[in-house]
Amino acid sequence: MSEYRLKTPLDREDIDKLRIGDVVYLDGEIITTAGFPTHQRIMDAIARSEEPPINLKGAVFLHMGSCNIDTPDGVVTEYVNPTTSTRFNAFMPTLVRHFGFTAVGGKGGMDQSCVDALQETGCVYFSMIGGAAPLLTEGVKRLVETGWDDLITQFRLSRFEVENFGPLMVAIDAHGHSRYADLTKAATDKLSEIKRKLREGRQASTS
Amino acid sequence: MRQLPVTYEMMKSTTRDLYEWSLKKIPEDSKVALRSALDAETEDAPKKALGFMLRSAERAETEDTLLCSDSGVPTYSVKIGTGVEFGGDIKQAIVDGFADLVETIEPPILKFVTNPLTGERSYRGKDMPIVSWDIISGADYIDVTCAPKALGGGRWAALEIFSYPTLDEIEGWIMDMVVRAGSQHCPPVTIGIGIGGSFDHAAKLAKQQTLRPFGTPNPEPILADMEKRLLEAVNSTGFGPMGTGGVTTALGVHIDYASGHGFTPVAIAFNCWINRRTRAKIYNSGEVERIE
Numbered sequence: 481m482s483e484y485r486l487k488t489p490l491d492r493e494d495i496d497k498l499r500i501g502d503v504v505y506l507d508g509e510i511i512t513t514a515g516f517p518t519h520q521r522i523m524d525a526i527a528r529s530e531e532p533p534i535n536l537k538g539a540v541f542l543h544m545g546s547c548n549i550d551t552p553d554g555v556v557t558e559y560v561n562p563t564t565s566t567r568f569n570a571f572m573p574t575l576v577r578h579f580g581f582t583a584v585g586g587k588g589g590m591d592q593s594c595v596d597a598l599q600e601t602g603c604v605y606f607s608m609i610g611g612a613a614p615l616l617t618e619g620v621k622r623l624v625e626t627g628w629d630d631l632i633t634q635f636r637l638s639r640f641e642v643e644n645f646g647p648l649m650v651a652i653d654a655h656g657h658s659r660y661a662d663l664t665k666a667a668t669d670k671l672s673e674i675k676r677k678l679r680e681g682r683q684a685s686t687s
Numbered sequence: 688m689r690q691l692p693v694t695y696e697m698m699k700s701t702t703r704d705l706y707e708w709s710l711k712k713i714p715e716d717s718k719v720a721l722r723s724a725l726d727a728e729t730e731d732a733p734k735k736a737l738g739f740m741l742r743s744a745e746r747a748e749t750e751d752t753l754l755c756s757d758s759g760v761p762t763y764s765v766k767i768g769t770g771v772e773f774g775g776d777i778k779q780a781i782v783d784g785f786a787d788l789v790e791t792i793e794p795p796i797l798k799f800v801t802n803p804l805t806g807e808r809s810y811r812g813k814d815m816p817i818v819s820w821d822i823i824s825g826a827d828y829i830d831v832t833c834a835p836k837a838l839g840g841g842r843w844a845a846l847e848i849f850s851y852p853t854l855d856e857i858e859g860w861i862m863d864m865v866v867r868a869g870s871q872h873c874p875p876v877t878i879g880i881g882i883g884g885s886f887d888h889a890a891k892l893a894k895q896q897t898l899r900p901f902g903t904p905n906p907e908p909i910l911a912d913m914e915k916r917l918l919e920a921v922n923s924t925g926f927g928p929m930g931t932g933g934v935t936t937a938l939g940v941h942i943d944y945a946s947g948h949g950f951t952p953v954a955i956a957f958n959c960w961i962n963r964r965t966r967a968k969i970y971n972s973g974e975v976e977r978i979e
């Protein structure tokens with residue numbers, strides 16, 4: 481397990497060396513949204529051969545909400561934090577392939593069709609800790625721009641400048657490995673054994 | 688002491704404050720449990736994840752900020768002593784307390800109250816805040832617990848109705864639900880389980896059990912055994928803190944039961960690692976006691 485400090489745009493070499501369990505801190509730029517409607521709009525834009533309001537090519541695209549407040553000195557980002565990625569499973573393979581994302585992320589992982597898309601295009605999935613807003617927010621320097629401002633704050637496409645942004649834990653790599661798939665398989669394989677032990681424990685405590 | 692009514696203002700400010708505290712501070716017993724989980728883990732990844740969690744909790748508390756951007760929706764459990772006198776509309780006070788929180792909390796919270804029919808998001812909505820009401824015989828206070836529910840913690844709760852189930856069936860189903868949830872609910876979680884009663888009652892028991900502090904003994908020996916057994920079983924699934932693997936998927940399994948008919952509802956609910964849970968008592972004397 482290694483720890484890296486990487487700069488965006490991420491290149492293929494950066495991505496290929498990342499392994500499950502590695503911890504990454506990012507410098508550069510990230511694009512975020514926590515919105516289902518946002519993903520639908522991106523899909524619509526692709527279908528109509530239009531560009532979304534923010535350039536997503538090669539981006540680090542994170543399922544993340546943010547709270548940004550207008551002040552006399554400009555926009556202040558109060559906090560950022562990941563949201564569950566699995567609910568975007570249906571969109572992500574198309575988005576990853578179309579825009580050639582170099583990294584995606586959020587929490588809870590993504591399904592096999594996404595893992596395949598990441599492997600095919602060379603992209604990793606970063607898991608962030610739900611409830612680590614104080615740590616993640618520290619790495620956010622500035623909200624650079626937002627798109628689809630008619631949506632609520634956390635759903636807007638938001639481009640941030642970041643410095644030492646993390647911790648980001650590699651949970652799906654670019655080589656077809658997914659921590660989520662591995663853990664679910666291991667737990668499912670063990671389940672009947674776990675149930676047998678429960679039964680034995682019960683018998684021991686009642687006898 | 689002179690008896691004063693519990694006023695609208697007291698109820699409003701207490702429910703408002705309980706919500707704010709729950710967003711910025713994890714319970715003391717959670718800190719203890721997370722620290723001992725950190726000691727119990729041997730692998731690098733789960734150790735790191737737990738370390739990040741403890742650091743985040745400490746930072747949120749000292750910097751008076753939110754642990755998580757998903758502030759959830761407000762849910763309260765309100766238990767009213769039969770000796771309590773009301774000095775106003777305490778039901779409306781909870782609605783207004785939430786409105787006040789939305790306007791005044793720093794940093795601000797985002798919109799999460801969702802209309803399920805239209806998908807529209809707001810700071811208010813039908814039946815919001817969600818409140819369960821109970822009566823405490825003979826008490827001269829109102830006991831209020833606030834436990835806002837967010838997507839990760841709320842999504843994986845489940846309920847199944849069995850007919851004359853064995854404990855084997857019940858425990859088996861619980862484990863199926865644990866594996867189904869995987870690490871989606873930001874583990875290590877608190878698991879609450881309700882067995883028996885009726886459809887709604889089992890769910891209520893499960894929810895209440897997620898709010899029981901770690902280490903409090905279960906007075907029912909069959910359930911005390913079951914809690915121990917299931918905690919071990921859940922932690923042998925190997926999902927671990929935030930899905931990093933390891934031996935800490937849950938910090939506690941808490942179970943309650945109710946008598947019922949031969950149809951037996953079994954409900955399971957989860958609280959994520961930040962374990963939002965705050966509680967206060969409002970006395971007839973006018974005193975507000977913050978319990979956690």
Ligand code: SF4
Nearest residue numbers: 610611755839873959
């Ligand atoms: S489950 Fe809890 S810690 Fe995870 S994102 Fe939701 S509120 Fe935050």
